Amino acid sequence: MKWVTVDRISGYEGEVVQLKGWIANRRSSGKVRFLLVRDGHGTIQCVVGAHDVAPEAFELADKVPYESSIVVTGTVKRDPRSPVGFELAVSDLQLVSEAQPYPISKKDHGVGFLMDHRHLWLRSSRQAALMKIRAAVSKAARDYFDELGFTAVEAPILTPTACEGTTSLFQVGYFEGSAYLTQSGQLYGEAAAMALGTIYVFGPTFRAEKSKTRRHLTEFWMIEPEMAFWEFPETIDLAEGMICRIVRDVLERCAEPLRALERDVSTLEKVTAPFPRITYSEAIDILKERGLPIQWGDDLGGDEETVLSEAFDRPLFVTHYPAAIKAFYMKRDPNDPRLALAVDLLAPEGHGEIIGGGQREDSLEKLEETLALHGLDRGPLEWYLDLRRYGSVPHAGFGLGIERCVAWIAGIHHVRETIAFPRLMDRLYP
């Protein structure tokens, strides 16, 4: 008997196949039981008629609790009403394991309860859809850079020092000493770019921020390209191309997950190059016009990002931020040294910043000055200064936050549902 997964069922019309999965739902109508069976690759209705199966199999179909695991045998039949286009006319049903009463029911559960049961909540069609979109986002970004000839490089997770200040670092006991969890692979990515030309880092990063907003996790994943001999404008083009590629691939490959999430894809279909590009100063003007109490020189917070991203129907690049509110490694704008060659990308529909990046300072002297200005300890960064001592070149890069990007593309409010096992200030289990 051929074991087939739901995503491939359309190739077996009229054939008798086996499905292996879990009972997600059940409906009864006279002498027929309609089982909704999910197998992780999709969900399909299995029709069990009292006269079509043995009495024990019908009893099973009638009684077995939700989330019990089963093996179903039946004939694949076309059904235009089905989301997958097919249903299974069941001839046999075998129990693998009977579930205890399932804690997650159709009623409304609080998020705390669902998060405590995250290992089970992932089985819901909505959460499974989010995981599939997440995988497609990461793969699209990787494919984009692989095809451009970038080399994937892993930055270390355990680091001797902070990349952007020390207040939001997690400290790790490391044999007799201590280490910190990385906040960004960028500095290491710069070293790798000097060795390999164009690279990207894909990995987890950590921020011990005491913030409980819908955009923050303590553990989140980033993809961070870094390019030797690249300057500011072409780096923005690269980010634009990557976002277009991600959206295109998700639209192509995740039609079913997007449907499960009831995502309005028309807003995603608008995501084509060129994206609007405004300067930080222009952004401040827009925000002032809309009555927000902000001054030139202030950083853009979540509220300001939401207002700006709602003002445009596609992703928005904001460039040329004041150097004072950006990290020490940002290169100054040669036309106006108050400004940094920094760029953020704000996702539309109020989702805010998903990319941050820019051109890096390549002058040893200027970098030393800025380090002193920021009061940062040079010792643990000597290796980073070496990149400016031995054949410094113009270079640039950016980081895309995977969870924020998924939240935008999937159209969900809080990033905590975009990762399998979210880590928050008050959440470390399961």
Next chain:
Amino acid sequence: MKWVTVDRISGYEGEVVQLKGWIANRRSSGKVRFLLVRDGHGTIQCVVGAHDVAPEAFELADKVPYESSIVVTGTVKRDPRSPVGFELAVSDLQLVSEAQPYPISKKDHGVGFLMDHRHLWLRSSRQAALMKIRAAVSKAARDYFDELGFTAVEAPILTPTACEGTTSLFQVGYFEGSAYLTQSGQLYGEAAAMALGTIYVFGPTFRAEKSKTRRHLTEFWMIEPEMAFWEFPETIDLAEGMICRIVRDVLERCAEPLRALERDVSTLEKVTAPFPRITYSEAIDILKERGLPIQWGDDLGGDEETVLSEAFDRPLFVTHYPAAIKAFYMKRDPNDPRLALAVDLLAPEGHGEIIGGGQREDSLEKLEETLALHGLDRGPLEWYLDLRRYGSVPHAGFGLGIERCVAWIAGIHHVRETIAFPRLMDRLYP
């Protein structure tokens, strides 16, 4: 002027192009300077004749220190003696940044010195080749599972508990409490497999072992597939298919890096299915025959693995280990409950274990027994037990250590050169 990278130079024969890179080496012969220029995508000889460039450019070619960054303009000429098949007849040379005296010279440096300068050492042709092979290994493994319809899932790095004992865990301060760095994504992968059918986890894992062998890092990457409804034999087939795919892709895509490492590829070309499969008991017999002081029931250490893997000319599966020396989650062999349905893959040429895996215990009762037997605290694992309470199914998986796999394929002795920034007991910088 067209900026071209060395890997794409063959498409520009006879054309004038620009290269951007660093001076890796220099030779002089009368009125000609031969500069070896690397740009991260490859290395090419650039021929600078005194009569072909401006005097300042020739002066530059003659004097500028190694690792200085430059932009070279010239005509692409076919040259059969060149490893890339071409050289550049230079018409102009511009300095980007003059390097300070480069600390890494052609003379022999100790590994400690080179590791202190890892951010620069990566620029050497050997280290860059290793990074390219590493990227190709990871991509091949991902592609293999993506094409089979597996969903990529990220397991959490910060965990509340230990997967395999507590002695080798790194502890992290987590706000008011503490967390541990993950040793394996497997347990979370099992939960994801119940939601998504077939998944793989790709991410960093951590072991705080006080061992300084050539096979150990404190931070290393694994790819860990996990499959619901899969049993033991097909899981071994899956691992075999993955290894064949990895080797095939590396042979196809990394000819130049393998050449740079002087890797004998004939041993890699032999890596085709089926791989030999022996039981642990047969392995013990082989080791005893060769005079090793080992008894049935002992774990296989590095020495034993080396002897076994040298006894075969392709990767070797060892199966059916004593349950007592394997982790608590291993399923017992129904034919002999002293044994676990566990499998390791030993790489040839003495490289030892690169894969560990097997079928997981799916009975709640048996798992509870084993937890008690191992003296493990059930509390933090209640979520894991839930997977056996709600629709338990046969399932299996394995983990491939990326660094060990790269060390074998690249033919190098120590895993520390297979990752960009290795972390060892005594190494946390740069």
